[in-house]
Amino acid sequence: MMKPHLPLRKLAQDLRDHPSVRGKLDISQSTGTLGLTTQSDGQPGDDCAVLPTADGFDLFSCEGFINAFVKTDPWFAGWCGVMVNISDILSMGGRPRAVTNAIWAPSAEQAQPVLAGMKAASLAYGVPVVGGHTNLRTDDLQLSVSIIGHAKALISSFAARAGDVLICAIDLRGSYREPFDNWNAALTTAPDKLRETMEILPYLAEAGLVTAGKDISQGGIAGTALMLAETSGVSIEIQLDALPCPAGVDMARWLRSFPSFGFLLSARPDQAAAVCAAFAGSGIAATVCGDVRDGSAVHLTSREGTALFWDHARTPYLNLSAKETSDA
Known part of the structure; x- marks a missing residue:
């Protein structure tokens, strides 16, 4: 592993310290009081509570x-x-x-x-x-x-496996809604196109093309990758140069941004092209941007080298190691 230069290490440190990333640490305080675990009704730890039905x-x-x-x-x-x-x-x-x-x-x-x-x-x-x-x-x-x-079929954040690739899909056709780190592509998209994109993820789930996933929420790409890594009990490497990113946007801001349409997904390597094509058909940028491996760390990599962003075994994020989680 290459030794990272200072700018990449500083990027990782700044993300670790940013309020949008650290805000998720509050979750374990509530789940501990409520006594929620991964075995509780609703599958706590996913983006939604999951309630099985006959269909x-x-x-x-x-x-x-x-x-x-x-x-x-x-x-x-x-x-x-x-x-x-x-x-x-x-x-x-x-x-x-x-x-x-x-x-x-x-x-x-x-x-x-x-x-x-x-x-x-x-x-x-x-x-x-x-x-x-x-x-x-x-x-x-x-x-x-x-x-x-x-x-009809579920995409869970608990199911990423070593050997999967990481895919990032974001609608880049927008701009920041200042002064917050909200990337807004929805208001510039026609309603019929918004509804069209709503069918992509159900299609991928029902076709069995992805293994796991989460929407990119508060905490951005970096925080969402960490939540996905922790819930699945894996390590994730994010290749910064491969991320879909709007022209002229600073990478530090982009990694913590909350896009109006953005998802991190894991898939087997032979399914990745089909997953990216499903998004591209609706004008959504989607790229393979990393790897899922055994371990517990989320690393950022670039031409400069590799820097540790977070190790969820050493420092629990949603505190899943203690079996305390919440919808994130």
Whole structure:
């Protein structure tokens, strides 16, 4: 293994220290109190709770939003309430059915743009808002959104295996929604195209073309790769030069960015071309960008060499080594 130069080591250190990556460490505090384990109902640790049915799996997920984000960009926060929950369902090979919300606001006027954003996304994606909770007598604007969906075949984050390749698929046709690290490609995509991309992950699941996967969430590519590595009990090497990346975007920011449509998947090497082609058919950039191996470390590699990002055996992330997990 080549000795990394300082810039690559510094990149790995900066990612380890970034709030979007370290925020996931909070999960184990809740799961410990709740007594959740990988054996609990719902398969904690995946992007959605998994509830087996006679014809597949019902999926349930929930997202809460950072108050500063909701306050700064309330319409887009409402849109994201629908969008990121849909992404959780898709990441597990499912199709979304309906969303509900819980909104707190000082007044109806301040709640309006959040709800308008939710409505716009609901219409664009074709996923109805079917109810929720409203409180218009609070000091701060806050939002939480839940979703249900169904999968005929499951993509789980527990199933990556040594010998798999890592595939990154991201819609690059967008821009940052400043000042946050949110890469927005959804608002520039026609609703019929949004709905078309919603069929890619269910197709891959039902065709058996991927072994595991997660949507790229808060924490970006780096944090999501770490969660996938820990839940599957493997080591992952991310080849930075092979990642799909928009022109002119700094790699440090890109590795922690939250894309509107982005997934990390593992697949057997002989299936990788078919997986990438399924995304390319809808204009989504998808590349083989790493390897899954035995071990417990996530490494970043480039022309400079290799640097350790995180070792989940030494420093648990979602604390799966202690059998304490939560939906991530």
